Amino acid sequence: MKKLNFILIIFLFTNNLFSGNLIDFVVTIGGASYQAGVTITGVNITAMDHESSGDGPVKMDYTGYVTLTASVGYCKVTATGTNITGNFVNGQWNGSIVLYGAADPVTLTVSDISGATGIAYKTIYPGTYSKLLYIIRGMQHTPGTFSGYSGEPEPNYLKTYLPFSVTVLACDAYYNKVTLFPGVSSTSVRLNSFSIPNSVTPTYKDLRDSDALGEYIFDMTIMPSPDETKNYTIMVEDIINTWVANFTKPLYFISQNEYYMWAEINGLSYPLTQTAYVIAGVPFDVTIKVSHSFGGPPVGGFNEAVSIKAIKVPGGENANPVYSGLISLTDGIGYVSISYTTREQIKILPVYDNLYQSLYYVTKVASNLIDVGASSPNSFSLTSDKDKLRKGEKANISVEVKDIYSNPVSATAVDFIIKQGGGSLSAESVYTDYYGLATVIFTAPDENLENIISASVTINASVQTKEIKIISSKTTTDKKIVKNYPNPFIAGKEMTQIEYYLEKDSDVELKIYNIYGKVLWTKKINKGSDGGREGGNTIYWDGKSDNGYIVGSGLYILKIKVKNSDETYIIERKIAIKK
Numbered sequence: 001m002k003k004l005n006f007i008l009i010i011f012l013f014t015n016n017l018f019s020g021n022l023i024d025f026v027v028t029i030g031g032a033s034y035q036a037g038v039t040i041t042g043v044n045i046t047a048m049d050h051e052s053s054g055d056g057p058v059k060m061d062y063t064g065y066v067t068l069t070a071s072v073g074y075c076k077v078t079a080t081g082t083n084i085t086g087n088f089v090n091g092q093w094n095g096s097i098v099l100y101g102a103a104d105p106v107t108l109t110v111s112d113i114s115g116a117t118g119i120a121y122k123t124i125y126p127g128t129y130s131k132l133l134y135i136i137r138g139m140q141h142t143p144g145t146f147s148g149y150s151g152e153p154e155p156n157y158l159k160t161y162l163p164f165s166v167t168v169l170a171c172d173a174y175y176n177k178v179t180l181f182p183g184v185s186s187t188s189v190r191l192n193s194f195s196i197p198n199s200v201t202p203t204y205k206d207l208r209d210s211d212a213l214g215e216y217i218f219d220m221t222i223m224p225s226p227d228e229t230k231n232y233t234i235m236v237e238d239i240i241n242t243w244v245a246n247f248t249k250p251l252y253f254i255s256q257n258e259y260y261m262w263a264e265i266n267g268l269s270y271p272l273t274q275t276a277y278v279i280a281g282v283p284f285d286v287t288i289k290v291s292h293s294f295g296g297p298p299v300g301g302f303n304e305a306v307s308i309k310a311i312k313v314p315g316g317e318n319a320n321p322v323y324s325g326l327i328s329l330t331d332g333i334g335y336v337s338i339s340y341t342t343r344e345q346i347k348i349l350p351v352y353d354n355l356y357q358s359l360y361y362v363t364k365v366a367s368n369l370i371d372v373g374a375s376s377p378n379s380f381s382l383t384s385d386k387d388k389l390r391k392g393e394k395a396n397i398s399v400e401v402k403d404i405y406s407n408p409v410s411a412t413a414v415d416f417i418i419k420q421g422g423g424s425l426s427a428e429s430v431y432t433d434y435y436g437l438a439t440v441i442f443t444a445p446d447e448n449l450e451n452i453i454s455a456s457v458t459i460n461a462s463v464q465t466k467e468i469k470i471i472s473s474k475t476t477t478d479k480k481i482v483k484n485y486p487n488p489f490i491a492g493k494e495m496t497q498i499e500y501y502l503e504k505d506s507d508v509e510l511k512i513y514n515i516y517g518k519v520l521w522t523k524k525i526n527k528g529s530d531g532g533r534e535g536g537n538t539i540y541w542d543g544k545s546d547n548g549y550i551v552g553s554g555l556y557i558l559k560i561k562v563k564n565s566d567e568t569y570i571i572e573r574k575i576a577i578k579k
Helices: 002-017
Strands: 022-030 033-035 039-049 065-071 075-077 090-097 103-111 115-126 131-137 164-171 190-194 198-201 216-224 230-238 249-252 260-265 274-279 284-291 303-314 323-328 333-338 345-351 363-365 370-373 379-384 388-390 394-402 413-420 428-429 437-443 450-458 462-473 480-487 495-501 509-514 521-525 533-542 554-563 568-578
Touching: 022 103, 065 075, 090 363, 131 230, 131 249, 164 190, 164 230, 190 198, 216 230, 260 345, 284 303, 284 323, 284 428, 303 388, 323 333, 345 363, 379 450, 379 462, 394 413, 394 450, 428 437, 450 533, 480 554, 480 568, 495 554, 495 568, 509 533, 521 533
Parallel strands: 022 115, 033 115, 260 363, 274 370, 388 462, 462 533
Antiparallel strands: 022 039, 039 090, 065 103, 075 090, 103 115, 131 164, 164 216, 190 230, 198 216, 230 249, 260 284, 284 333, 303 323, 303 345, 345 370, 379 394, 394 437, 413 428, 413 450, 450 462, 480 495, 495 533, 509 521, 509 554, 554 568
């Protein structure tokens, strides 16, 4: 039993050796120093356990991989071709690496996804002189890389006919600066702009000189003819050691003889890609700028007056000026506040064709897009495409909302109700569309009615209402037709319903005749009364004569005489009486 306990204790102790948390890595690299780009063998990285004090014992169960980074330049693990090792075995990795950046020393950092790190230091010296590089303000020298630099020349720094500084460096194959030139008798370098006239101070420079030691600053001026804003290619070359790779790069130069003039809206500046949203009639800010490059700094001393005009989008430059005065520019910049009253999309374009310092500006640039929206609702109209409907027919009831400048106003709530009569509406509340229209469908009732539809819109914080009338008729809307039902009907026991349509209020006289032409029943109606109103009308006859006698079965003639200010006419219908 004691022996078994002893074995268990050994097992637990042994197992605990592998169960600690990873704390860091120990990195060892043999040798004192290496040349950049040369393979470094015998690199060992060991994962360390957190359980002990100090660096602790090896974490034998660590089987991950780590990433290597160098303080200068790229780092490569030769086995993987990247800066990532393979998996660890028994907590260790052994292999070879390449460091491309030169420094005394280069800091090598290893890390894994847990955040554990390890650091080693190694002196890396540059290789032999084999490349040239130049740096312009805004570019950064990045030794130990395959391009040698990062960044681009500072915008608006390079200008024609103005000097600029160029730093030239003698480099090894990986753009580490070289200060020693064993076996090289001369490093006479110069700057060249090919066929473009230029001035360079000094004309040549030996980078081995004590005031250079691999790096020297030249002053250069590009003097093209014609003087244009464009790319010009600059090259640094070693005229003695022609085997040295020349460094060439196109650079964008700004001509001092070209001018760009553009408009900015409400602080939306270059590159003018945003849309400015303004309200019709509400002032917005316009800034006019003049520069030697679009988006560049304003030209000092440009103290001229320019005008501006609106360009419709889509459209062109033929729109009327939106501003009828001149904007005075001081040192290439001017400000004005204007308003535009038409709801549409526009841009603001500077209008200036005067001679400035014997040179015309080259390019006019319109502002960013301006989306002019309608102001608040100021008025509305209510219309219908039909004013007379038979039962079940439909009419489109529309409201058009406009602002004070007669622009259509969208997204405005319009409330509809049937104030009088019957029928139905497709909706009770509708928002106006882009064209300022809100439309509902009215369906006529199965009744002869005068239907009043009301529409309400909030104007200047108060609700305003308008009404429209639609006449509905159970029968046809033909004034020459009269109907009755039932037909035939039983006199004295039921009534027949007589329906007819009037185009306007009229005096109406109804008469029932027997087949011999004798008048049995008469009813007179004044215009505007029930039965004499515009639209569908309904009158009932119970089959009795004016004397109150029930008429006998047979065929009778109904005649309706209609008289109004426009015309007088008679319509007829046969009515049958049954037993």
